[in-house]
Structures are given as structure tokens and as C-alpha cells.
Amino acid sequence: MVGLTACEKYSYDPPVYVPPDTTQPYDPVSYSQQIAPLFPAYNCTGCHGGAIAPDLRESESYESLTEGGYINVDSYRESAVVIKIEDPGHGGTWKTKDLWLLFDWIYIGAPDN
Numbered sequence: 001m002v003g004l005t006a007c008e009k010y011s012y013d014p015p016v017y018v019p020p021d022t023t024q025p026y027d028p029v030s031y032s033q034q035i036a037p038l039f040p041a042y043n044c045t046g047c048h049g050g051a052i053a054p055d056l057r058e059s060e061s062y063e064s065l066t067e068g069g070y071i072n073v074d075s076y077r078e079s080a081v082v083i084k085i086e087d088p089g090h091g092g093t094w095k096t097k098d099l100w101l102l103f104d105w106i107y108i109g110a111p112d113n
């Protein structure tokens with residue numbers, strides 16, 4: 001019975017990202033509260049602490065990412081920062097929920113909030 005349950009589990013498709021429905025009222029992701037802390041949490045700042053662009057320190061990353069052209073609001077997956085996070089050879093993979101928060105924030109237009 002345990003084995004059967006385990007097998008069934010693997011037949012599910014992986015979860016698919018669904019962007020927020022911006023035609024309805026929604027709670028926007030907060031860059032300062034929810035996104036900025038992720039870069040230090042995943043130790044991106046181990047290298048991107050000022051010397052290597054983009055500067056991903058909590059107080060600097062919004063400006064560095066948006067002004068440096070690392071965010072593509074028309075296509076979150078093609079944002080340079082997303083490409084680096086999804087690159088297994090670069091810095092470390094993020095949990096899906098954290099990556100999806102970043103997608104949400106880019107999708108709603110990368111607000112400075």
C-alpha cells in the first residue's frame with residue numbers, strides 16, 4: 001500500500017506557475033519585504049556584495065537589478081536574474097515558492113514597494 005502511494009505520487013505533473021490575475025484586486029508582492037531578503041538568504045551576496053554586478057545586498061538590489069537591466073517585465077523567465085537563479089551552475093537553486101514570488105513581482109511590473 002505504501003509502495004502504491006509512492007508510485008502514484010510520481011505520476012503527477014510538476015506544479016506549473018500561474019501568474020496573478022491582475023484584472024482582479026490582488027495583494028502585490030512587496031519587493032522590500034519579500035524579494036530583497038531572498039538574495040542574502042540564498043547567499044547571492046557572497047559574490048554579489050558590491051564588487052560584482054548586480055549588487056544584491058538588501059539595500060542595493062532594487063536599483064541594481066532594475067537599472068542594470070536584469071529584469072524583463074515583459075517576460076519574467078527571460079530576466080537575467082531569473083536565468084542565473086535557474087542555472088544549476090550559478091549560485092544555487094531557489095525553492096519553488098521563492099522563485100514564484102520573484103516571478104509574481106516581475107509579472108506585476110517590478111514595483112519599488
Ligand code: HEC
Nearest residue numbers: 042043044046047052053054070080081084085090091092
Ligand atoms: C561564487 C560567486 C557567485 C555567486 C554565489 C553568485 N554569483 Fe551571480 N555572478 C557571478 C559572476 C562572477 C558573474 C559574472 C559572470 C557571469 O555572468 O557568470 C555573475 C553574474 C550574475 C548576473 C549577471 C548576468 C548577466 O547576464 O549579466 C546575475 C543576474 C547574477 N549573477 C545573479 C546571481 C544570483 C541571483 C545569485 C544567487 C542565487 C548569484 N548570482 C550567485 C558570481 C556569483
